[in-house]
Amino acid sequence: MAEIRYLAPRSLDEAIGAFAAAGSAARILAGGTDLLVQMRSGMVAPGVIVDIKKIPEMTTIEETSDGGFRIGAAVSGAVLAEHARFGKVWPGVLEAVNLIGSKQVQGRASAGGNLCNGSPAGDSVPAMIAAGAVVTVQGPNGRREMKVEEVPAGPGRTNLKPGEILVSFKLPPRPPGSGDAYLRMIPRTEMDIAVVGIGVSLTIKDGVCTAARVGLGAVAPTALLVEPAAKALIGTKLDAAALEKAAEACRAACRPIDDKRGTVAYRIKTAGVLLKRTVAIAAKRATEK
Amino acid sequence: MNVVTNNKWIGQRTIRPDGMDKVTGRAQFAADFNMPGQIWGKILRSPHPHARIRGINTSKAEKLPGVKAVVTAKDIVDFPIEKGAVPLGIQDMRWMCRNVMAREKALFPGHPVAAVAATTEEIAAEACKLIEVDYEVLPWTIEIEDAIKPDAPVLHEWNKWEGKPSNIVGRLEHKKGDIAEGFKQADVVIERTFTTRPVHQGYIEPHACTISVAGDGKTTIWSSSQGQFMVRAMTSLLTGIPQSDIRAIPAEIGGGFGGKTIIYLEPIATMLAKKSGRPVKMVMTRDEVMRATGPTSASRSTVKIGATKDGRIVAARGTFYLQAGALPGSPIRGAAGCSFTPYDIPNLLSEGYDVCSNRSKVAAYRAPGAPIGAYAVECVMDEVAEALKIDPLDFRKINGAKEGTKASHGPVLPRIGYIETVEAAKASPHYNAPLGDGHGKPRGRGVASGFWFNAGGESSAQVNITEDGNVVVTTGHPDIGGSRAAIANICAELLGIDYSRVSVIIGDTQTVGFSNLTGGSRVLFASAMVVTQSTEKIIQTLRERAAKIWNIDPEAVKWENGAAHPSSPNAGQFEPLTLAELADKAPAMGGPIGAGVQLNTQGADGGYGTHVCDVEIDTDLGIARVIRYTAVQDVGRAIHPGYVEGQLQGGVVQGIGWALNEEYIYNKDGKVDNAGFLDYRMPVCSDMPMIDCIMVEIPNPKHPQGVKGVGEVPVVPVMAAVANAIYNALGIRFYSLPMSPPKISAALDANVKQAAE
Numbered sequence A: 001m002a003e004i005r006y007l008a009p010r011s012l013d014e015a016i017g018a019f020a021a022a023g024s025a026a027r028i029l030a031g032g033t034d035l036l037v038q039m040r041s042g043m044v045a046p047g048v049i050v051d052i053k054k055i056p057e058m059t060t061i062e063e064t065s066d067g068g069f070r071i072g073a074a075v076s077g078a079v080l081a082e083h084a085r086f087g088k089v090w091p092g093v094l095e096a097v098n099l100i101g102s103k104q105v106q107g108r109a110s111a112g113g114n115l116c117n118g119s120p121a122g123d124s125v126p127a128m129i130a131a132g133a134v135v136t137v138q139g140p141n142g143r144r145e146m147k148v149e150e151v152p153a154g155p156g157r158t159n160l161k162p163g164e165i166l167v168s169f170k171l172p173p174r175p176p177g178s179g180d181a182y183l184r185m186i187p188r189t190e191m192d193i194a195v196v197g198i199g200v201s202l203t204i205k206d207g208v209c210t211a212a213r214v215g216l217g218a219v220a221p222t223a224l225l226v227e228p229a230a231k232a233l234i235g236t237k238l239d240a241a242a243l244e245k246a247a248e249a250c251r252a253a254c255r256p257i258d259d260k261r262g263t264v265a266y267r268i269k270t271a272g273v274l275l276k277r278t279v280a281i282a283a284k285r286a287t288e289k
Numbered sequence B: 001m002n003v004v005t006n007n008k009w010i011g012q013r014t015i016r017p018d019g020m021d022k023v024t025g026r027a028q029f030a031a032d033f034n035m036p037g038q039i040w041g042k043i044l045r046s047p048h049p050h051a052r053i054r055g056i057n058t059s060k061a062e063k064l065p066g067v068k069a070v071v072t073a074k075d076i077v078d079f080p081i082e083k084g085a086v087p088l089g090i091q092d093m094r095w096m097c098r099n100v101m102a103r104e105k106a107l108f109p110g111h112p113v114a115a116v117a118a119t120t121e122e123i124a125a126e127a128c129k130l131i132e133v134d135y136e137v138l139p140w141t142i143e144i145e146d147a148i149k150p151d152a153p154v155l156h157e158w159n160k161w162e163g164k165p166s167n168i169v170g171r172l173e174h175k176k177g178d179i180a181e182g183f184k185q186a187d188v189v190i191e192r193t194f195t196t197r198p199v200h201q202g203y204i205e206p207h208a209c210t211i212s213v214a215g216d217g218k219t220t221i222w223s224s225s226q227g228q229f230m231v232r233a234m235t236s237l238l239t240g241i242p243q244s245d246i247r248a249i250p251a252e253i254g255g256g257f258g259g260k261t262i263i264y265l266e267p268i269a270t271m272l273a274k275k276s277g278r279p280v281k282m283v284m285t286r287d288e289v290m291r292a293t294g295p296t297s298a299s300r301s302t303v304k305i306g307a308t309k310d311g312r313i314v315a316a317r318g319t320f321y322l323q324a325g326a327l328p329g330s331p332i333r334g335a336a337g338c339s340f341t342p343y344d345i346p347n348l349l350s351e352g353y354d355v356c357s358n359r360s361k362v363a364a365y366r367a368p369g370a371p372i373g374a375y376a377v378e379c380v381m382d383e384v385a386e387a388l389k390i391d392p393l394d395f396r397k398i399n400g401a402k403e404g405t406k407a408s409h410g411p412v413l414p415r416i417g418y419i420e421t422v423e424a425a426k427a428s429p430h431y432n433a434p435l436g437d438g439h440g441k442p443r444g445r446g447v448a449s450g451f452w453f454n455a456g457g458e459s460s461a462q463v464n465i466t467e468d469g470n471v472v473v474t475t476g477h478p479d480i481g482g483s484r485a486a487i488a489n490i491c492a493e494l495l496g497i498d499y500s501r502v503s504v505i506i507g508d509t510q511t512v513g514f515s516n517l518t519g520g521s522r523v524l525f526a527s528a529m530v531v532t533q534s535t536e537k538i539i540q541t542l543r544e545r546a547a548k549i550w551n552i553d554p555e556a557v558k559w560e561n562g563a564a565h566p567s568s569p570n571a572g573q574f575e576p577l578t579l580a581e582l583a584d585k586a587p588a589m590g591g592p593i594g595a596g597v598q599l600n601t602q603g604a605d606g607g608y609g610t611h612v613c614d615v616e617i618d619t620d621l622g623i624a625r626v627i628r629y630t631a632v633q634d635v636g637r638a639i640h641p642g643y644v645e646g647q648l649q650g651g652v653v654q655g656i657g658w659a660l661n662e663e664y665i666y667n668k669d670g671k672v673d674n675a676g677f678l679d680y681r682m683p684v685c686s687d688m689p690m691i692d693c694i695m696v697e698i699p700n701p702k703h704p705q706g707v708k709g710v711g712e713v714p715v716v717p718v719m720a721a722v723a724n725a726i727y728n729a730l731g732i733r734f735y736s737l738p739m740s741p742p743k744i745s746a747a748l749d750a751n752v753k754q755a756a757e
Ligand SMILES: Cc1cc2nc3c(=O)[nH]c(=O)nc-3n(C[C@H](O)[C@H](O)[C@H](O)COP(=O)(O)OP(=O)(O)OC[C@H]3O[C@@H](n4cnc5c(N)ncnc54)[C@H](O)[C@@H]3O)c2cc1C
Pocket: A027, A028, A029, A030, A031, A032, A033, A034, A035, A036, A037, A052, A073, A074, A099, A100, A101, A102, A105, A108, A109, A110, A111, A112, A113, A114, A115, A116, A117, A121, A122, A123, A124, A164, A165, A166, A167, A191, A192, A193, A194
């Protein structure tokens, strides 16, 4: 009964205009792997859909002159995986994005959609937080930048202002000796939602961890940057004591709920276990290069 | 293993006739059928677990533009409770009419209370919201422990147990010898209590139908089910339309596993079509499937087994409480009747209790009740063997039932293949291989056995020779497991022609004779009998036709390699007459060639299996993974080994899901909290190792090809095999399912804590 208008603007300005004009009835459509599912189940009923996949800036990957990357918000997981260099520089971010759904879902799902959907369990979010990614958002009042960890506001909500669209992710250049990794706990082996997810990014010089960031997902209303865990790692040789301290920091950061996906006790324990495992993989990647 | 002697087609892995359509997306499933002028039906469902329906006002919904018909319980034929049972198969129409549409009370969240047909699905859904239902909300109960408490809210006040209104709606008992005496002789007695959660059959295809009721009352139903005749009979009973006026056409079925042996939508859609004069289409959402169609029972079982030092079981007792859901009928027969059957136990008491509670009505699920019972019995068997320091397979062999054993559920067993499955498991490469290094992850191995009754029953077939000398076989059972391919193998074998010349189709209710539903692992057993007899009649006709042409006695003609031959040189010298030649000459020689046979088939033999399972456990995360699995089963005779293995593998995978992750989770409002495949965790392919199959072939002597049912046994032993393997890996026994990561993790932590104290 309710009519839906579908728009597929060719430029960002056009998209911003259409999105802002439609007001709260409008939804951005990237891959649609969340949005269409939510529409089918009756959770949302948008009056206007603004498809951003026809906008070049939002569907391209660019390696910046400083060695960083700019990834359009609507780039699909499959396209990101095909990029010649991205996965070599940010294997952890790539594996997180590629964990989303199945082969079919990968052909559509984007990191932008994953972040803007606002699920605390979105897989790419902790990895992006660990990577220190910054997003560019644009709205009727112009452009601004936000850290990834500042975007989610709670389950299903973001800190984007009305009319704002997430344009792209910016990942910083990588110093030598860096590596990242993402692990999630799911009861099955695929096609499941994270009970806990952890992204870790490290830089190691002469065996000592000189920089670290830890992102933690599915254990609180939003994905978290766990600074105490990073602090526990920096300046150490990632020995057992340092790992245990970082694991403890992750456990302490958890504010989970008992639900159909896991108990509070289980989630907290798992956060610590995964921290150690993820650090081990990131460290291996950092030192292998 | 799989010895085929002198057979050209029986025992071959032929390509299934429905395969191409299924892999190319051409196959017509229930939701694929559309009719000109069709409108859409939607169901209004109760939001309450338990509520008296004081009134329903549909007038606002009826006035919504686009709405063509509204149906409530008033439009569905009532089978009054006090008038006694009206059985149809394993169902009672008193419960069916109340399950299809709530009458006095809504009994679970999702229970249909009204339905609307409108020009679009959206309008129908909108109209449902306009229906006003006056509910008197009542206290509710879901879990067995709660439902059997003396002060529990009672769903059916008319039901009395020990003189008082109760949710215990049925009891069944199997008894043999004297258990008190038996336990006295035992050196080891172990008694444990187990619980399992409701699990859904998990068929990928949701229930759907399109129904047309013509002006003269002639009704056509396109739907997918496990029995078009069941659909016709139930729809007839619930709508009052005679069976002769209902043509139920079976669509391809996208999974059933027992869950499509009853109907939900057809009577509603029929009444909507009748009232509106338009064809009505209804398709359930996954959410509706999960909330309102039958998962199997949750259970609470206590099993006690006593054995002597030399490994002989002297007594056993099992008490099985199964959750029926909103209306009576949980599969206590499978739990109480199957669980001890693999063993020769002199003193036995096995009881089942049927418990109603405010969740959706249970529907059959693969060997209904048997896996629940076997889980408890086979875990205790493992503990007794361990206490006696006997290999668990040897323990089973010592006590194994064989020809002449009086089974707990009554019959004296014929020649069965149980012990052979134990021996084959013991000799298997799997059982003899080391567990291997888990690189820090403990590994373990477990075994378990299982039994299922298997069934015969009514089947009809028509075999026709086409004018060009090929064959069309029509049977009346929806093909869920590859039965068309197996039937083609048999028919091609008997006629001595190429498999590709036999086309097997599933007839609708008005074109083939009554055939009972696809269930009880009965389809190939029964349909092979009627197809064999039909084909033999045709061969007799073919011999007579050749005899007439040659002018010799029909007894002097033999049928071989697809042609009539003189049976010996004495009979005369004639060139063979092929099937094609005889078909060509048919008009002049007596008319079309074909035969049909209808039987209530008898002589089905039960099925037995023994499984070996290896697990590996990530102890930090509590994740158990099955890394190797072998299912051994007495399959009678594997007419099509590929699809027999498919049945074994499918059953095992469902059992692993049941063991490790699948469960219905209810929230504090009594509603299902995981009504979708995201949070109802069925296994995915990558969770599974290759499931190895060992087919033991002990033919059923009462069947022309030796067939035994194979589809249900393979789910029976699985949960116990997995639980026993996890015990072997961790030294911890789990007495409740699922053995999900949080549960395993908590048990490991408790162990560490205990060790520290
Ligand atoms: C079968 C299946 C499996 C899945 N498995 C996983 C999994 O393993 N892990 C996981 O994390 N997720 C999973 N998901 C969820 C989903 O695929 C991801 O969240 C995905 O990243 C969403 O991306 P999308 O491009 O499809 O988003 P869309 O559905 O297009 O959008 C999601 C939301 O974000 C908004 N949005 C999108 N882009 C922008 C933008 N640029 N600016 C502002 N708002 C925007 C939309 O309006 C919408 O509200 C799964 C989904 C399915 C269907």
